[in-house]
Amino acid sequence: xxxxxxxxxxxxxxxxxxxxxxxxxxxxxxxxxxxxxxxxxxxxxxxxxxxxxxxxxxxxxxxxxxxxxxxxxxxxxxxxxxxxxxxxxxxxxxxxxxxxxxxxxxxxxxxxxxxxxxxxxxxxxxxxxxxxxxxxxxxxxxxxxxxxxxxxxxxxxxxxxxxxxxxxxxxxxxxxxxxxxxxxxxxxxxxxxxxxxxxxxxxxxxxxxxxxxxxxxxxxxxxxxxxxxxxxxxxxxxxxxxxxxxxxxxxxxxxxxxxxxxxxxxxxxxxxxxxxxxxxxxxxxxxxxxxxxxxxxxxxxxxxxxxxxxxxxxxxxxxxxxxxxxxxxxxxxxxxxxxxxxxxxxxxxxxxxxxxxxxxxxxxxxxxxxxxxxxxxxxxxxxxxxxxxxxxxxxxxxxxxxxxxxxxxxxxxxxxxxxxxxxxxxxxxxxxxxxxxxxxxxxxxxxxxxxxxxxxxxxxxxxxxxxxxxxxxxxxxxxxxxxxxxxxxxxxxxxxxxxxxxxxxxxxxxxxxxxxxxxxxxxxxxxxxxxxxxxxxxxxxxxxxxxxxxxxxxxxxxxxxxxxxxxxxxxxxxxxxxxxxxxxxxxxxxxxxxxxxxxxxxxxxxxxxxxxxxxxxxxxxxxxxxxxxxxxxxxxxxxxx
Amino acid sequence: xxxxxxxxxxxxxxxxxxxxxxxxxxxxxxxxxxxxxxxxxxxxxxxxxxxxxxxxxxxxxxxxxxxxxxxxxxxxxxxxxxxxxxxxxxxxxxxxxxxxxxxxxxxxxxxxxxxxxxxxxxxxxxxxxxxxxxxxxxxxxxxxxxxxxxxxxxxxxxxxxxxxxxxxxxxxxxxxxxxxxxxxxxxxxxxxxxxxxxxxxxxxxxxxxxxxxxxxxxxxxxxxxxxxxxxxxxxxxxxxxxxxxxxxxxxxxxxxxxxxxxxxxxxxxxxxxxxxxxxxxxxxxxxxxxxxxxxxxxxxxxxxxxxxxxxxxxxxxxxxxxxxxxxxxxxxxxxxx
Ligand code: SF4
Numbered sequence: 001x002x003x004x005x006x007x008x009x010x011x012x013x014x015x016x017x018x019x020x021x022x023x024x025x026x027x028x029x030x031x032x033x034x035x036x037x038x039x040x041x042x043x044x045x046x047x048x049x050x051x052x053x054x055x056x057x058x059x060x061x062x063x064x065x066x067x068x069x070x071x072x073x074x075x076x077x078x079x080x081x082x083x084x085x086x087x088x089x090x091x092x093x094x095x096x097x098x099x100x101x102x103x104x105x106x107x108x109x110x111x112x113x114x115x116x117x118x119x120x121x122x123x124x125x126x127x128x129x130x131x132x133x134x135x136x137x138x139x140x141x142x143x144x145x146x147x148x149x150x151x152x153x154x155x156x157x158x159x160x161x162x163x164x165x166x167x168x169x170x171x172x173x174x175x176x177x178x179x180x181x182x183x184x185x186x187x188x189x190x191x192x193x194x195x196x197x198x199x200x201x202x203x204x205x206x207x208x209x210x211x212x213x214x215x216x217x218x219x220x221x222x223x224x225x226x227x228x229x230x231x232x233x234x235x236x237x238x239x240x241x242x243x244x245x246x247x248x249x250x251x252x253x254x255x256x257x258x259x260x261x262x263x264x265x266x267x268x269x270x271x272x273x274x275x276x277x278x279x280x281x282x283x284x285x286x287x288x289x290x291x292x293x294x295x296x297x298x299x300x301x302x303x304x305x306x307x308x309x310x311x312x313x314x315x316x317x318x319x320x321x322x323x324x325x326x327x328x329x330x331x332x333x334x335x336x337x338x339x340x341x342x343x344x345x346x347x348x349x350x351x352x353x354x355x356x357x358x359x360x361x362x363x364x365x366x367x368x369x370x371x372x373x374x375x376x377x378x379x380x381x382x383x384x385x386x387x388x389x390x391x392x393x394x395x396x397x398x399x400x401x402x403x404x405x406x407x408x409x410x411x412x413x414x415x416x417x418x419x420x421x422x423x424x425x426x427x428x429x430x431x432x433x434x435x436x437x438x439x440x441x442x443x444x445x446x447x448x449x450x451x452x453x454x455x456x457x458x459x460x461x462x463x464x465x466x467x468x469x470x471x472x473x474x475x476x477x478x479x480x481x482x483x484x485x486x487x488x489x490x491x492x493x494x495x496x497x498x499x500x501x502x503x504x505x506x507x508x509x510x511x512x513x514x515x516x517x518x519x520x521x522x523x524x525x526x527x528x529x530x531x532x533x534x535x536x537x538x539x540x541x542x543x544x545x546x547x548x549x550x551x552x553x554x555x556x557x558x559x560x561x562x563x564x565x566x567x568x569x570x571x572x573x574x575x576x577x578x579x580x581x582x583x584x585x586x587x588x589x590x591x592x593x594x595x596x597x598x599x600x601x602x603x604x605x606x607x608x609x610x611x612x613x614x615x616x617x618x619x620x621x622x623x624x625x626x627x628x629x630x631x632x633x634x635x636x637x638x639x640x641x
Numbered sequence: 642x643x644x645x646x647x648x649x650x651x652x653x654x655x656x657x658x659x660x661x662x663x664x665x666x667x668x669x670x671x672x673x674x675x676x677x678x679x680x681x682x683x684x685x686x687x688x689x690x691x692x693x694x695x696x697x698x699x700x701x702x703x704x705x706x707x708x709x710x711x712x713x714x715x716x717x718x719x720x721x722x723x724x725x726x727x728x729x730x731x732x733x734x735x736x737x738x739x740x741x742x743x744x745x746x747x748x749x750x751x752x753x754x755x756x757x758x759x760x761x762x763x764x765x766x767x768x769x770x771x772x773x774x775x776x777x778x779x780x781x782x783x784x785x786x787x788x789x790x791x792x793x794x795x796x797x798x799x800x801x802x803x804x805x806x807x808x809x810x811x812x813x814x815x816x817x818x819x820x821x822x823x824x825x826x827x828x829x830x831x832x833x834x835x836x837x838x839x840x841x842x843x844x845x846x847x848x849x850x851x852x853x854x855x856x857x858x859x860x861x862x863x864x865x866x867x868x869x870x871x872x873x874x875x876x877x878x879x880x881x882x883x884x885x886x887x888x889x890x891x892x893x894x895x896x897x898x899x900x901x902x903x904x905x906x907x908x909x910x911x912x913x914x915x916x917x918x919x920x921x922x923x924x925x926x927x928x929x930x931x932x933x934x935x936x937x938x939x940x941x942x943x944x945x946x947x948x949x950x951x952x953x954x955x956x957x958x959x960x961x962x963x964x965x966x967x968x969x970x971x972x973x974x975x976x977x978x
Contacts, residue, residue, distance in 0.1 A: 116672075116676050117676075120676060120679070120680050122906055123905060123906055123909035123958050124909065124951070124954055125909060125910045125912060125913020125914070125954075126913070127914075127916060127917070128912070128913050128916070128947070128950055128951070131916065131931060131935065131943075132687065132691065132943075132947050134935055135695075135934075135935045135940070135947075136691055136694045136695055138938070139935065139936055215812070215814075216812070216916075216917045219814060219917065219920075220916070220932050221936060222932060222936060235814070235818075246818070246822040246826065249818045249822075250815070250819065250822070253811075253812070253814065253815035253818055253819075254815070256812060257810055257811050257812060257815060260812070261810050264810070366879060368875055368878055368879055371793050372793065396881045396883075399881050400880075400881040404879065405875075405876070405879040407872055407875065407876060407879075409872055412872040413873055413876045414876065415873040415876070415877065415891055416873070416895070416970075416971060417894045417898060417968060417970065418890070418891070423876075426877075426880060426890070427880035427881070427882070430880075430882060430883070430886065431881065462970045462971070464970070464971050475876075478880075
């Protein structure tokens with residue numbers, strides 16, 4: 001148990017790259033300490049007769065223009081190179097951190113201006129600052145270290161400023177009292193450790209940058225001066241030998257790269273170890289999931305759904321829809337066998353808690369499942385085209401002009417960088433080949449339909465210039481652009497102000513009324529659904545548990561629907577039993593959780609509920625269907641096992 | 642047609658930004674100009690002070706050690722050294738405005754001549770490298786962002802991070818050395834040094850571009866993955882747009898807007914790298930002029946070189962800002978910029 005280890009060294013170990021970082025640190029420290037003593041003599045021994053030699057037993061990585069052993073020189077130069085880089089990093093810390101802290105504690109005006117200045121200073125490469133300082137002091141270590149340090153300090157200043165600001169804001173944080181954490185503990189435990197992370201990360205990066213800049217300056221001949229030599233100086237003499245023995249230049253270059261990687265990794269490991277959130281996340285194991293049968297009642301459901309259908313033609317027919325998320329061993333089933341018909345011109349409501357699969361069902365129909373989802377369906381038909389079997393092109397063509405979606409959050413559902421007009425017209429211009437002028441004309445008309453004022457001006461505006469309610473109207477206008485047969489409205493009012501919610505609902509109903517567009521209205525609010533929908537589908541953990549008409553909403557059958565209606569279950573909280581994850585295989589398995597998924601929360605649960613899955617069966621009343629053992633009129637099925 | 646009532650409160654609220662847009666735009670431009678002007682003044686002051694910071698007599702420093710006392714006296718009068726510092730600064734700025742950078746101590750050549758000759762080479766190399774950085778990073782980053790979106794293809798992501806991390810970690814001078822070893826000494830495809838014809842630019846531009854390009858590609862990949870998860874991309878997909886159009890019209894501008902600030906830093910850093918790369922490839926630009934000038938205490942040349950390189954960085958920054966605002970209409974509303 002790594003988490004039980006105490007102290008920084010142990011914490012450092014918990015980072016995934018930490019072992020590599022520590023290995024590199026150890027190697028460089030050892031070489032740095034013994035380097036000049038062990039290889040110093042070989043490094044400076046000039047042997048003109050052995051110049052420009054390739055690798056040999058005498059010099060493992062060849063010799064430079066003066067016949068000096070390249071490997072020995074590189075190893076012996078380690079100490080000076082690292083010390084110079086560390087010195088420059090110290091200079092940067094001493095200058096950058098206090099400056100950043102002061103700026104961070106200042107008022108917002110000063111803070112903004114210093115942030116702007118630091119932003120500009122960040123753009124100035126450290127090596128240029130160093131060249132300037134060296135020009136003043138003359139070539140040598142002093143100017144180089146000072147220059148590189150100053151050049152890199154803005155990096156630290158920025159991180160320190162963020163840190164200081166977050167600590168300063170602590171004064172206005174009542175959180176300390178609320179959670180009952182002492183102030184000191186809050187400061188050290190939560191603020192300092194969490195915000196110190198980027199600073200330490202930056203120091204690691206800065207040390208890397210210092211090292212490279214120092215090497216570059218020495219290579220240019222304005223840094224470390226003979227007879228001293230660091231990696232940059234070794235590189236310089238190596239480049240002179242490049243044509244005959246490239247290793248003479250590549251060896252010190254590789255040393256610089258490795259040491260740079262060491263600095264970055266070390267910073268990363270320390271920063272990681274300071275951040276409690278990251279540490280715990282790294283230590284936690286995935287929960288071992290349990291399996292449930294995915295869809296063993298599909299055939300009966302199919303039959304009964306057909307039986308319950310009235311004559312209205314369906315815009316969409318869904319049979320045996322299953323959707324899973326995740327990869328390999330951790331899979332989550334979101335939809336577990338849904339059969340659903342959406343009739344032309346109806347307003348169909350789908351209700352359920354988060355995780356009931358109501359949105360996923362709709363997204364599957366619209367072909368908008370995220371890439372991590374896997375979908376199976378016996379039938380997924382939209383206007384007579386089976387989307388499950390149709391090719392990409394046919395699917396796109398079927399959906400392009402006849403199915404539209406209005407999403408939950410109008411603030412984020414419109415592209416912030418594109419004018420409303422272009423976003424509204426894009427679809428009809430691409431798919432119907434409408435020219436710009438007539439497309440814009442139609443867009444203006446649709447904006448009027450949804451009740452937006454000054455539609456001409458709206459077309460030229462960007463999304464951020466519209467309020468939330470106006471944006472949702474624009475989204476509906478966008479959905480109407482191509483005269484759809486079905487609009488999927490996925491919680492279209494949840495993100496909006498209460499007063500605007502009603503208006504958006506009215507717009508949707510009016511669209512349905514005027515043009516006979518079917519609306520699939522997804523919501524977690526049974527009250528809203530009951531108000532506007534003709535027919536209601538209730539979903540629970542990826543399955544349909546009840547289908548009923550609006551008229552029957554006063555007396556639903558399923559215990560879950562009743563609970564929803566009586567507000568016994570708070571829909572804003574997650575269901576007591578979360579989505580069951582399926583390990584290994586996705587098919588039917590494991591009889592342990594074979595019963596009614598609602599059983600753990602059901603007040604009417606009986607013995608049978610825990611062993612057998614109730615199917616969706618017709619009830620008394622037109623089109624009324626329920627999946628519940630306490631309601632079903634069908635004869636009791638054979639006991640399982 | 643009976644439309645539902647317009648939410649008037651929202652209507653006026655939305656009109657306000659439209660009306661205030663030009664005012665906000667002006668404030669934004671002023672802020673940016675102020676920042677750039679500040680940078681410029683800083684640059685002028687620092688190069689002006691350089692001569693005064695150098696230990697010893699500034700006139701001697703600006704003329705070299707082997708000039709006769711008469712020349713020194715004449716120069717002293719010319720520099721108005723008896724006048725207060727700010728007057729001297731004024732004369733300095735005035736001279737610069739007339740492209741008078743003084744004369745090189747080492748060669749006696751007018752410095753403006755030297756800058757003119759070398760600026761083209763440096764700008765050529767820098768522009769080529771910057772173009773490479775943008776093209777490589779955007780193509781690679783968006784491509785791999787698409788492939789690895791939503792946590793798909795973990796192994797591809799790992800491989801990409803490994804390769805890009807390695808290329809980023811290798812300093813540009815080592816990249817340059819390796820490129821010379823492989824493509825100049827090994828295959829003889831490109832010249833190893835000098836500036837003759839377009840082929841001679843390939844290796845230095847690549848050496849300069851590769852580390853920042855791969856660094857930026859990582860940023861672009863992450864931003865692409867983030868953008869692909871945005872709701873407005875889902876909206877665009879719901880409109881059944883073809884993939885290419887989706888990327889060009891909806892993904893790319895947003896990715897660019899998110900990555901440009903970092904790109905600006907990378908491009909600025911590239912100007913510093915050019916000093917080293919020019920020396921490795923014997924590219925006759927500003928970078929190869931400044932190093933002998935520093936070791937030879939040729940202060941007028943150093944002054945001019947620093948000034949020019951600083952100006953390039955300021956320019957790059959300003960350009961990035963312009964693109965950022967052209968891309969992102971909300972930018973002007975943000976106080977931090
Ligand atoms: S089947 Fe049993 S547990 Fe499930 S809802 Fe009906 S009564 Fe409750």
